[in-house]
Amino acid sequence: MPEVETIKEDLRELVLGARVEKAEVLYPNLVEQPSPGEFVRRLEGTQIIGARRRAKHLIVELDSGDALVFQLKIGGQLLLVPPVEEPQKNLMLLLHLDAERRLFLRDQTEFSRARLLDREELEGRLSTLGPEPLDGWFEENGAQYLRETLSPRRAQIKPLLLDQKVVSGIGNIYVDEILYDARLHPRRKANTLSDEEWGRLHAAIRENLAAGTEHRGTTVRLYRDVLNRAGEHQSHLRVFEKTGEPCPVCGGKVVREKVGGRPTHFCPACQRESGPEGEKELTLG
Ligand SMILES: [Zn+2]
Incomplete structure (x- = not known):
């Protein structure tokens, strides 16, 4: 999420007010919605009037009322030419802007996806996402929210934190760092965490994502x-x-294991699987 936040800030600074004179889809699988042809037709001639982020979605607002929504996943790069030198390989989308500028989407993993959505479609797409960890509501209520939402669950804590319906914006790099700071083993069952541990987890989520954003x-x-x-x-x-x-x-040595199918890094001494009080499960009224 700090990466998408940084790109959003860059777009606000660099391309706000620009007009999309021409759009070229160079990798048709990029466009999930609508068809690539309609995507291009509805983009051309629009003006970029805003950029925002929700979870890991980068949302470019257009004067037509549509939103161009990117999910850049692990390898997507949006590059503005000039000043950046024109990229040659792994190109998925090219937007010709006014003033001879072009915005390229390059992704050698080819996992990036784009959608052009009207207001209702955008609302629908964002409606299932969990709270934003850096906003004021989560700062105030996040510890209680995490405890109430997750303490009934027997699932492992790491995959739960990666679930965008629980909290939005946490990816595989940050979740390992968050669990390290909270001194929680990535396989801890959510229903075994104490109130103090929920508090530590809440603080670690905010600190790590804020630091990541600050460091661009x-x-x-x-x-x-x-x-x-x-x-x-x-x-x-x-x-x-x-x-x-x-x-x-x-x-002690940092180890790597798979947890929930994802490569996971932690310190087995600082992040004990049993937790401080053993595997005792909390009895829930
Ligand atoms: Zn350690």
């Missing part, structure tokens, strides 16, 4: 901002892809 995102491999610059948060990671390196707190 995390570039482990492919992420770039609109001006093709890497993020800076990767130098602040403690466990993600640090397998075999010392834990900054206890000096």
